Amino acid sequence: MKYSLKIFTVFGIPVELHFSFLLLMVVIYLVAIFNLVPGVDVTIAVLITLLFAAVVLHELTHSYVAQGYGVEIDRIVLLPIGGVSAMKELPKDPHQELMIAIAGPLVNLVLAAVLYPVYLFFGDSLSPGLNFLFFYFILMNLVLGAFNLLPAFPMDGGRVLRAYLAQKMSFIKATETAASIGKTLAIIMAIVGIFFNPFLIFIAIFVYLGADQESKMVLLNTLLEGINVEDIMTGEVKTVKPTDTVNEVFRLIFRHRHMGYPVYDGENLVGIITFHDLSPVPEEKKNLPVEEFMTRDVLVTSPDEDVATVMEKLNINKVGRLPVIEGGRLVGIISKTDIMKAMEIRKGTMNS
Numbered sequence: 001m002k003y004s005l006k007i008f009t010v011f012g013i014p015v016e017l018h019f020s021f022l023l024l025m026v027v028i029y030l031v032a033i034f035n036l037v038p039g040v041d042v043t044i045a046v047l048i049t050l051l052f053a054a055v056v057l058h059e060l061t062h063s064y065v066a067q068g069y070g071v072e073i074d075r076i077v078l079l080p081i082g083g084v085s086a087m088k089e090l091p092k093d094p095h096q097e098l099m100i101a102i103a104g105p106l107v108n109l110v111l112a113a114v115l116y117p118v119y120l121f122f123g124d125s126l127s128p129g130l131n132f133l134f135f136y137f138i139l140m141n142l143v144l145g146a147f148n149l150l151p152a153f154p155m156d157g158g159r160v161l162r163a164y165l166a167q168k169m170s171f172i173k174a175t176e177t178a179a180s181i182g183k184t185l186a187i188i189m190a191i192v193g194i195f196f197n198p199f200l201i202f203i204a205i206f207v208y209l210g211a212d213q214e215s216k217m218v219l220l221n222t223l224l225e226g227i228n229v230e231d232i233m234t235g236e237v238k239t240v241k242p243t244d245t246v247n248e249v250f251r252l253i254f255r256h257r258h259m260g261y262p263v264y265d266g267e268n269l270v271g272i273i274t275f276h277d278l279s280p281v282p283e284e285k286k287n288l289p290v291e292e293f294m295t296r297d298v299l300v301t302s303p304d305e306d307v308a309t310v311m312e313k314l315n316i317n318k319v320g321r322l323p324v325i326e327g328g329r330l331v332g333i334i335s336k337t338d339i340m341k342a343m344e345i346r347k348g349t350m351n352s
């Protein structure tokens, strides 16, 4: 999670504030201090701070339970709708995942349940401002708890559902099932939103994308677990020389149907050239050497790197293949297609 600012450390875990939350707080404080919007006063600003406290409590509870199981927490990122406790790795035991996921929303619900009778009893004796704050703090905890228990990724409820299902089926199947339940819920939410409240449509989109992303990520990590680059790379690499012309490389692409080639000067890898780089080259320039069109800053990998990390590199940098370098020597090439094929084969063997 980028775009966040570290604010403090608890239980040895850095707590970061996401910029969306920071912005929300700053805007509301400014509006309140300068009286920019009628009705938004310091009470509202304090309310946002209480929301912040409720979210911190929620996340710390997740982390506390996780640490109890020996699961390391990388950092906590606070968002207005709940936040994310980034675990170094997912707990393998579904029961542990269930307890970690349910702890956060539960603490908000319990807090609301404990405070509500207190409010009913003492609320009237408070000043109108404090009464308002007290009531909304309870409501916020109720909403935070309930919203996060929705059985859909990326909410805690999605994780609870997955953990529950994983006790009866494989982790992959449980993730896929939980994701499709989440997506169905999102579609229903969007339809309800069309008729009642457009805000629901936004939440529905958020839920739909979250379910989709989570299931893809888990699928990827599980299917690629234990596979290293050397297991699936193409060992015999066709390379081109920097002085080869565009036309020559086009002929090579046509003959071998590989869409990209490392550019090798006999000693060093000096670049990479792809069909994508060459296709816009105008006719009159096709007798020029490819070094004029190649990418020089080549991202590389090594034979012992795990394939899930390579897939991440490919996706983040929007490239299709990485040359494999060992001891300064080009020993292979690995493409997105290679990885997808490996995933497909793994999936086929796992489902049977």
Ligand SMILES: [Zn+2]
Residues within 6 Å of the ligand: 058, 059, 062, 082, 083, 104, 105, 148, 156
């Ligand atoms: Zn949570």
